[in-house]
Amino acid sequence: MKSISSTILLLITFVILVQTYGQDAREKNHSMNVTPIQVEGLQKYYVTWSSSAGSDDGWQHDIYNQVISITSEGEINFDTEPTRFIGTGNDEAQEPVNVAINPNDNTMLSVWEDGSGSTVDIRGQMHSLDGTIIKPNWIISGGDDSQHSPDVVHLKGIFLVSLTDEAAPAQTSMNELRILDDQTGEQIDSFNLSPEEEDHWWSVINSNEIDKAFVGWGNGDEFYGSVLKIKNGETSKTDQQFYISGIDQYYYSVSWLEEISKFIVVTKVNDNSVTCLIDTNGIRTNIASISNAPIAREVELAFRWDDNKKEYSIVYPVGSNNLAILSVTTNEIKLLEVIEEILIDATWPTTGIACQFINTTDGIDLWSINQKVLFAYNNENSNDAIYQLLDVDNSTDIIATTDPLIPNKIILHPAYPNPFNPTTKIKFSIPDQNFVQLDVFNIQGTLIKKIIKKNLVSGNYEVEWNGNNTLGGKVASGIYIVRLTVGNQEYSNKILLTK
Numbered sequence: 001m002k003s004i005s006s007t008i009l010l011l012i013t014f015v016i017l018v019q020t021y022g023q024d025a026r027e028k029n030h031s032m033n034v035t036p037i038q039v040e041g042l043q044k045y046y047v048t049w050s051s052s053a054g055s056d057d058g059w060q061h062d063i064y065n066q067v068i069s070i071t072s073e074g075e076i077n078f079d080t081e082p083t084r085f086i087g088t089g090n091d092e093a094q095e096p097v098n099v100a101i102n103p104n105d106n107t108m109l110s111v112w113e114d115g116s117g118s119t120v121d122i123r124g125q126m127h128s129l130d131g132t133i134i135k136p137n138w139i140i141s142g143g144d145d146s147q148h149s150p151d152v153v154h155l156k157g158i159f160l161v162s163l164t165d166e167a168a169p170a171q172t173s174m175n176e177l178r179i180l181d182d183q184t185g186e187q188i189d190s191f192n193l194s195p196e197e198e199d200h201w202w203s204v205i206n207s208n209e210i211d212k213a214f215v216g217w218g219n220g221d222e223f224y225g226s227v228l229k230i231k232n233g234e235t236s237k238t239d240q241q242f243y244i245s246g247i248d249q250y251y252y253s254v255s256w257l258e259e260i261s262k263f264i265v266v267t268k269v270n271d272n273s274v275t276c277l278i279d280t281n282g283i284r285t286n287i288a289s290i291s292n293a294p295i296a297r298e299v300e301l302a303f304r305w306d307d308n309k310k311e312y313s314i315v316y317p318v319g320s321n322n323l324a325i326l327s328v329t330t331n332e333i334k335l336l337e338v339i340e341e342i343l344i345d346a347t348w349p350t351t352g353i354a355c356q357f358i359n360t361t362d363g364i365d366l367w368s369i370n371q372k373v374l375f376a377y378n379n380e381n382s383n384d385a386i387y388q389l390l391d392v393d394n395s396t397d398i399i400a401t402t403d404p405l406i407p408n409k410i411i412l413h414p415a416y417p418n419p420f421n422p423t424t425k426i427k428f429s430i431p432d433q434n435f436v437q438l439d440v441f442n443i444q445g446t447l448i449k450k451i452i453k454k455n456l457v458s459g460n461y462e463v464e465w466n467g468n469n470t471l472g473g474k475v476a477s478g479i480y481i482v483r484l485t486v487g488n489q490e491y492s493n494k495i496l497l498t499k
Helices: 004-021 366-370
Strands: 029-039 042-051 062-070 076-078 083-086 094-102 107-114 121-127 133-141 147-155 158-165 174-181 187-192 201-207 212-218 222-231 234-237 241-245 252-257 262-269 272-278 284-290 302-306 311-318 322-328 333-339 353-357 372-378 385-391 424-430 434-442 447-456 459-465 478-486 489-497
Touching (some): 042 372, 107 133, 107 147, 133 174, 174 212, 222 262, 241 284, 252 311, 262 311, 302 353, 311 353, 366 372, 447 459
Antiparallel strands (some): 042 062, 121 133, 147 158, 201 212, 212 222, 272 284, 302 311, 372 385, 424 459, 434 447, 434 478
């Protein structure tokens, strides 16, 4: 139990830090989840987040949810409106929220920390997609001092809830696990994950949704974890294992990679990411430092298996406006690319970003067609979520011509041939290094195809457009607009596709 004097000292330290370094990152953005679900054979996504917009006290978070889907045209469809389902707007912190889904019946368990009383408790609510409450708001872990930072996954027959407990016998902060029945929410068992005499907190958890899960956490400098297994209805765990040193607390994420039967952990260490693979016995099998690509805070990784290349693509946000793409196999972790300035006229929030490879409602994989990834985060200025369906395809062949005469101004040359069928070549020149976008729009102003979105050095360039749209399908004959954006300057030409 913390003494009154130590509590006052912590509060004074917190105030000094806030005054010195500015607003705590979690006050406005704290958690975001995008979870794939199947609804009547259609692919959809359940989104839930914590929001404090509209409150005089930014820490008075409420919890919202929404269902979205992606149309065959690659557009985001809002199946439901953002709905507040936990909190009243003035009952202190209801955050951060995490959710797990039982895929057998789409039953969900949402977990969060509740700061509305004299102590902070971990609460849960079991509900269905249509909002039906199966087990209403109840305390999963409570008592003296604070219970906080919950995360949750589903395994066969159970939900696993990891959390941090500051109550005795913990001398500071200890990580624990609650095992709940996935039909009733009743507690079946519980484990201590970290030693009670040490200080460990902020856990992240992921699973294969059948019989294995990994819980990881930090102590402010080192990253630890434990593997949990279910066999014959019994849950066991490995002892706490050390994995990575020098981490930035809160800047880490974990995912399960089914095809190689490993968990992947990505952490921030200074200005780099350090990532490792962990097998189902909790053994670290390999580790890599990814230079100049530090993972952002409280991130859900996007991961996808390529059966042809026999590798995973891992995508996560970096810094204020960049994106990292990793290639991961059983034996190797390597950086493929850091895409700079992936957001246009925007930056990542300081904490709480969900990334997701996506399929359309009719099963089209948008990554395989045009390397699209969905990103979601809380809007600081409202209680809504912001969705970014970003095209990170940088595979377009860009030819730098051998003409040594680089003009002293930006030029978008006429496309040739024009009219065209089936392809046309688009040439442009830039006098200085700059961020360049080359897009095709229809005559109504709807974006048809992003051709280039990257930094280019000064030079003369040529690309080819084959009349395909974002999803790879052929567009109809008609007039289209080619728009070149260099920095904050725009240039456009008309082209005519004939058939």
